[in-house]
Amino acid sequence: MNSDIYQHYRKEEAPFIDQVYSWLEQVESTYAPLISKFLTPREASIIEQIVNGQDEVKLILKGGYEGAERQRALLFPLYYQFEEADLQLAYLEVKFPVKFAEITHGKILGTLLGTGIERDRIGDIITDGNDWQIIVDATMVEYLKAQVDKIGNVGVRLIEITSADLLRSQEEWEVINVIASSLRLDTLLAKIYHISRQRAKEAIQAGLVKVNFMQMERTDVMIGEEDIVSLRRFGRFRIRAIEGMTKKENYRLSVEVLKV
Known part of the structure; x- marks a missing residue:
């Protein structure tokens, strides 16, 4: 790794840069793909800049839908045939009495984090103004379905859906x-x-x-x-x-x- 790379980034970003190079070394040494946590837009930008300079490793960034804010990075060797399942993305819909109760992005996120999982296991939380959906690490689905039955004082159920069922986010x-x-x-x-x-x-x-x-x-x-x-x-x-x-x-x- 070229130590001059650090001068292009903030001091606090150095640990993430080290992590990216560690991932690259792992992919090159094992000849196997590696999936990252959910990345912030800044982290996605950094990993893209670093991997674009590599000859032996390719990168795909996806967060479940076009324009997703939080995305997972899949790093893989040149010969590897990428499949969507490699991204380990899952989709949950929050079922609750929409006509009689209201939930918010902050309450949903707070409830998920309250189960003990890390923020980087959760992707975007999206709404069309009425319904809410959550993109998560696929390994967390059953755990979250078992743990979350209330958001604030509203009774809820988390139902697994497919990417085809995703709402169009109303963020403008x-x-x-x-x-x-x-x-x-x-x-x-x-x-x-x-x-x-x-x-x-x-x-x-x-x-x-x-x-x-x-x-x-x-x-x-x-x-x-x-x-x-x-x-x-x-x-x-x-x-x-x-x-x-x-x-x-x-x-x-x-x-x-x-x-x-």
């Missing part, structure tokens, strides 16, 4: 063009959500901000392409592209903002 990302003086986290929060920079700093310090799904307490961290930033009660955004600089040396950005 709006693309906006932003001119920013810096790629600092506090600067971008202030610019995109139309709040003061001081308020942005206070939100970060209060633990209300996550970068790539990890709580971030540094106000000066630099945000790059494909990073996902969330501010509690405001929503999420990600930089699609850094399109250049203006004459005044400001950044010209294409940003996707999740409507809430």
Whole structure:
């Protein structure tokens, strides 16, 4: 492994980079495919960048449907014939009295994590506004069906479905063009959500901000392409592209903002 690779990434991303190289070594030494946990968009971007430079290993990223946010990576040797079953994806529908009760993304996720499984065993949680479905590691299906009979104070059943039964997610990302003086986290929060920079700093310090799904307490961290930033009660955004600089040396950005 080229140690210079680390200079292109954040310090906190080094353990994941090490993990990717460990996976590559395993695939090359065993001549067998390897399936990853569910990856965040940033992790998927990193593994894609690293594997694209390899000659002996191929990569497929899938999360169950087109545009899935959390995806699993399948690494495999060149000769291997990929099959969908290799991705070990399963699909659960949450059955509950829709007319008389309401559940939310946060309550579903909290309940699943409350069973003791790790976040990276769970893919996207999707809804059409009424019904809810969950994409999970296939090895977790029977365990979750046995463990989850209530979400909040609502009685539920988890029913296994197929990928053909998946709903169309109602998440809407709006693309906006932003001119920013810096790629600092506090600067971008202030610019995109139309709040003061001081308020942005206070939100970060209060633990209300996550970068790539990890709580971030540094106000000066630099945000790059494909990073996902969330501010509690405001929503999420990600930089699609850094399109250049203006004459005044400001950044010209294409940003996707999740409507809430």
